[in-house]
Amino acid sequence: MEKQEYTITVYTENTIGMISRIAIIFSRRKINIESLNTSPSEAEGIHRFTIVIHETEDVVRKLCRQIEKQVEVLKAYYNTNDEIIWQEQALYKVPTEVVTEKAPVERLLRRYGASAVVIRNDYTVFETAGHREEIDALTAALAEYQLIEFVRSARIAIIKDSEGFHKKLKEFEESEPAAEVVENRYLNKQDKVFTM
């Protein structure tokens, strides 16, 4: 199985120590987390983690099961890049005189849709949002023009075919587990494996 980029979306209770409980599941297997974002989710009181890693599907599936096993985790999903819509945000600080004096810089900023957040005499801060490659390309380009400071956020992602977590949360609040709580990749897919 080939390694590729996977985005893991984890719905959790908002309790102290969740990041640590989740992070050690990766570090234990010596897997680097490419990016990690925590935020509120569409469901009230439920926290949403977005984690990006580069791994095989087999490993990602195991990781998700081990994440879901944590008492305060409700659900962990994993998706490939074509199953999600995602963004990262970046901030760039460049000397204001470079922006005003150098025409290529202005063109760069226009091309990447960067907009100014703060303009001071000494420096200007731009922000842009997009995929990693776009942000990286702008960063590389600006590096030639005295880029003073650069920071990029973690990935945030929306799952294309997700209905959100409201319905699922209701199922979790019931005392009996719902049928969908665990999925079986074989079920109804490979009839042949069940016969001799």
Add this chain to the structure above:
Amino acid sequence: MNTLEITKNTSNGKQEAIAGVTQLSGSQAVLEALLAEGVDTVFGYPGGAIMPIYDALYDYNDRLKHILVRHEQGGVHAAQGYARTSGRVGVVFATSGPGATNLITGLADAMIDSNPVVCITGQVFAHLLGTDAFQETDVINITTPVTKWNYQVTDACEIPTALAKAFHIARTGRPGPVLIDITKNAQLQLFDYPGYKICNHIRSYRPKPIVRSEYIEQAAALINAAEKPFILFGQGIILGKAEAEFKAFIEKTGIPAAATVMGLSALETHHPLHVGMLGMHGNYAPNVLTNECDVLIAIGMRFDDRVTGRLDKYAKQAKVIHLDIDPAEIDKNVKATVPVWGDCKETLPLLMEQVDAKTHDAWLSRFRKLESEEIKEVIQEELNPTTPIMTMGEVIRILNELTGGDAVIVTDVGQHQMVACRYAKFNQSKSNVTSGGLGTMGFGLPAAIGAWYGTPDRTVVAIIGDGGIQMTIQELGTIMQFGAKVKILILNNEFLGMVRQWQQLFHDKRYSFVNITSPDYVTVAKGYGIAGNSIREREELEQALTTMIEHDGPYLLEVMVGKENNVFPMVPQGSSVSEIRLK
């Protein structure tokens, strides 16, 4: 000043406030929670940060038995032993800092072997958290990888809920250790006690996956079509209290069944369908035939690498049915054709309805044939040696004859553990207490103490090597003080035997630091007021074991066995199970 005042108040017991609301201290609430959960025994060790709880315990002494261990690691192992023989949650008290860090080995052991244990640790005052205060350790973060759940309480009002959740999480689903860290201010704090409510639902926690009828149908279809089906059973049967369901299932289907180390006593050893133990030092037939069966049915076991050997050559010819309560175990090591997620107490009866009553005589005779080879090549000589030097196996054989298979056998880790697991007879469940997943030397003695408290009417024999006994020998003090009637059987080969065996087989006999000397154990035992004996002649063996068993109280018996005996059969590391060596 405030603090002192509160301490003084709490040691006077419960306080009734004016409006009929019960005011309790956090410490009292902890003990009330234990009583409400039916806890009767606590293993612990006091210290600065847990003093308020111990102060309250002074007034609960008539309802809660507290066993003062000699090291916190021993406390967790004792709680594990207690949990394994009683089927209940083991409880441990420890103080902050070193008290809590000493728990780690025990927690890791309980985590990997799914033992329900609740540890309550004291912690420095909340306002001191993060300041490197005296005996402060970040216990929550240190224990996160080795606990099923942990939680820090900084306000007494949280105590009833936190403990209710702790017990619920520790004992349900796949059981495991839980740690509750309580700051000293919360232990001292008085609050309006709302009463204790047992927890049975946490929204983010699914102890049991729902059973899908499709799995059951598919599994039954495979089993009914199978010509060479083979069952592997683990501790899940015991944890799920599904021994009867399991036995009924194998008897209806006529399928040969082999145990993991942790599952051994789930089915009585002499059952005609019990074909032995799996794994690196397991029996010949179940290892070899794993690679011949057509349907492999794994029940409550997790395909540990010591069971599977080389994974890419493990049961590749077989369709695999995996029954487990923990979804994370499915496909983790061995891909399941049919994953039967659920509690085997529920899934086995459902499966039972759909499987055909059958016998597999020809297939079963394959096991018996290989077994007779193993008897000829290994077992006969191990149990009835023709050489003058005593073997571990013959000690176990005579022990079996004397106890009739009714004893609880607790083992430490190493050669003696493998020999005991291979040859000990078990008539009933919850009789085999050993450190399976973690392989913790030093587990045996404290675990045996807990095992005895879990079932004080049974004979508890702790079989321990000369290495392991020296790791937690201080627990003899616990036995001395509280009189646990543990029979300590030291099989002394004057080596760290298992490591020596590997050095012999795989490192050209370069014996590097495996030569270990022992104190005079009988004198040590005597120092602790424990009767003992040491023997080195075969003629003395039966009488010595009889004396040990019949002695009314704890007893230590050292048996000098062959120095360089090896445990066989053996699946060498990196080999397939079917490449198991008989010599």
